[in-house]
Amino acid sequence: MFWQRKGGGWNPYFAGALTGLLALGSAVATTKVMGKTAYLGASTTFVRAAGLVERQFLPERVEKNAYFQKEKVKVDWQFMLVCGIFVGALIGALTGRDFDLEGVPPLWRERFGPRVWKRAVGGFAGGVVAMFGARLADGCPSGHGLSGAMQLSVSGLVAMVCFFAGGVFVAKYLDRVRR
Amino acid sequence: MNELVLGLVTGCLFGFLLQKGGVLRFDRQVGALLFRDMTIIKFMFSAILVGSVGLQLLSEAGLIALSHKPMNAGGVVVGGLLFGVGWAFAGFCPGTAVGALAEGRWHALFVIVGMLVGAALFAEAYPFLKETVLAWKDFGRIALPQTLGVSPWHCIAVLWGFAAVCFVWCEFKGV
Numbered sequence: 035m036f037w038q039r040k041g042g043g044w045n046p047y048f049a050g051a052l053t054g055l056l057a058l059g060s061a062v063a064t065t066k067v068m069g070k071t072a073y074l075g076a077s078t079t080f081v082r083a084a085g086l087v088e089r090q091f092l093p094e095r096v097e098k099n100a101y102f103q104k105e106k107v108k109v110d111w112q113f114m115l116v117c118g119i120f121v122g123a124l125i126g127a128l129t130g131r132d133f134d135l136e137g138v139p140p141l142w143r144e145r146f147g148p149r150v151w152k153r154a155v156g157g158f159a160g161g162v163v164a165m166f167g168a169r170l171a172d173g174c175p176s177g178h179g180l181s182g183a184m185q186l187s188v189s190g191l192v193a194m195v196c197f198f199a200g201g202v203f204v205a206k207y208l209d210r211v212r213r
Numbered sequence: 214m215n216e217l218v219l220g221l222v223t224g225c226l227f228g229f230l231l232q233k234g235g236v237l238r239f240d241r242q243v244g245a246l247l248f249r250d251m252t253i254i255k256f257m258f259s260a261i262l263v264g265s266v267g268l269q270l271l272s273e274a275g276l277i278a279l280s281h282k283p284m285n286a287g288g289v290v291v292g293g294l295l296f297g298v299g300w301a302f303a304g305f306c307p308g309t310a311v312g313a314l315a316e317g318r319w320h321a322l323f324v325i326v327g328m329l330v331g332a333a334l335f336a337e338a339y340p341f342l343k344e345t346v347l348a349w350k351d352f353g354r355i356a357l358p359q360t361l362g363v364s365p366w367h368c369i370a371v372l373w374g375f376a377a378v379c380f381v382w383c384e385f386k387g388v
Contacts, residue, residue, distance in 0.1 A: 039235065047380075049234030050256035054263025056230065060223045061268065061277045068216050071277045074227065076308035077332075084332040101339035111220035116311055118224015119231065123312035126232030136318040139239035139304060154323045160302025161310070161327020162334065167299055168307065169335040170292025170342065172282050175306040178293075179257060184264035186357040186368050187281040193293045198246070200297020205246035208301065 042132060057184060064111065072111055073185075075177030077168040079116040081105045145208060171196070228312050237313040239304030239320075246301055251383040258376040265369050281356050287349035303327065 037048040057074055064072035085107030089096045096102050127133040138153045146152045168174040171193050173182060179197065182190015231237055234256045244250030271277045300306060303324045305313055310328065313321040335342075358365040 043235040044233040046234050046236070046252045046255040047259045049230050050259025051263045053227065053230045053234070053256070053260040054267065056223070056226050057260065057264045058267035058271065062271060063219055063223070064216075065277050067219050071280060073280065074223075076306070076311070077328075080307055080328050080332040081336065084329045084336070087329065088333055099336050099339070100343075101336040104339075109217070111216045114217045114220030115224035115227065116308065118221045118226075119228035119308055119311045120224075120315045121221070122225035122228025122230075123232040123237060123315035124228075125225070126229040127316040130233065132232065133317045137320050139318070139320065141240045141243055142304070150320070153320050156302050157304070157320055157323035158327035158330075160299045160304070161324040162299065162331040164296050164299025164303050164324075165307065165328035165331030166335050166338075167292045167295030167297070169332060170346065171289045171296060172285070172292070174296065174308065175257070176308045178282065178289075180260055180264070182282055183261045183372075184268050185279045185281060186265065186365060186372075187284075188352070188355045188357055188360055189282045189284040189289050191357060192284065193289050196290055196293025197297045197300065200294035201246040201301045202297070204298050204301035205243055209247060 042130060053180075054184070057180065068111065073177065073181035074115070075112055075173065075181060076116050076119070077165065077174035077177060078105055079113045080165055081169065082107050082110070082113055167200075227308075228315065231309060231312045232316060237305075237309050237316045237318065239313075239318070242304050242306075242309065243301060249388055251379075251388045254379065255383060258379060262373055262376055265372055269365050269369060279356070281354040284352040284355050285347055285350070286352065287346040291346055299331075 037045050039045050043049075060074060061071050064070070081101070082105060085096050085102045085105075089107065096107060137150050138148055142153055142156070146156065171178065173190070173193060175194070175197060178190045178193035183194055184190075234252070235241060236253045236256050241250050241252045245253045268277065268279065272279050303310070305321055305324050307328055310321045310324045314325065356365075358368050361368070
């Protein structure tokens with residue numbers, strides 16, 4: 035059928051269009067339930083989660099930090115949204131027989147070999163830099179890319195161009211290293 | 214239904230669609246940056262096209278309020294480029310890292326831990342950044358139509374046209 039993709043899963047145009055409809059439904063539902071429209075996003079939750087973890091060890095530091103005060107360290111709508119992503123993806127993977135234990139992705143293996151520790155270092159460092167950048171930009175591909183671009187926000191459109199520009203540059207470099 | 218339940222339900226649907234769309238893979242994300250597998254672009258643009266028309270109609274009907282993030286030049290450009298650099302190594306953005314872990318791609322855990330550390334580091338650096346990079350120039354919460362002085366529908370038409378060209382290119386190249 036038209037929504038299926040060769041080799042499993044759904045046609046990305048179809049799944050994407052449904053995600054657009056979900057964004058609309060979510061905008062209306064959050065306005066009704068919370069009295070204020072909330073848009074799909076993910077990266078602020080990492081700030082709150084980091085604050086929740088850090089609070090176990092350095093409670094005063096978290097309390098005094100201006101950024102944690104600004105973003106408020108608590109479990110909110112978006113925090114549950116990110117938890118939901120895990121549950122939904124798990125359901126999708128199990129029902130589609132798509133669950134795949136992967137320690138080193140194929141493309142990474144081709145470039146850096148099969149060692150897990152190398153992928154761990156690369157993934158960790160990439161995660162640190164990506165999240166630092168996302169917080170500086172005040173959004174990630176969900177908040178800026180999907181929600182911002184959909185609203186025709188200047189920040190969302192510019193951010194998306196920058197995300198790709200930075201990524202393409204590094205990906206090209208890594209590709210050269212391999213050859 | 215309270216806001217936490219709503220968030221969880223919305224997230225489940227979002228995660229399910231991300232999984233079905235096949236975007237929770239390192240190879241697909243980095244593949245797009247190499248212009249070899251444009252799955253995530255097709256997924257993202259399709260969502261944006263549908264969403265842009267819908268949000269415009271809903272906001273004109275007064276059912277929702279648009280909420281633009283501030284166009285802070287230093288923050289968005291420097292932060293955006295930094296994000297891109299990290300993304301190419303991580304292979305996941307924050308939302309897809311969580312989804313990828315659920316799909317069994319356990320190396321996403323390293324990325325998630327890195328992201329939590331990155332968030333904590335940003336919180337430490339925030340007072341400094343606020344006085345420097347974030348203080349360069351803030352254009353405020355601006356939208357493209359108002360900035361250009363045109364109708365939102367004109368912008369949406371251009372967006373659809375641009376996406377159509379991208380889609381045709383992707384299918385023509387078979388990526």
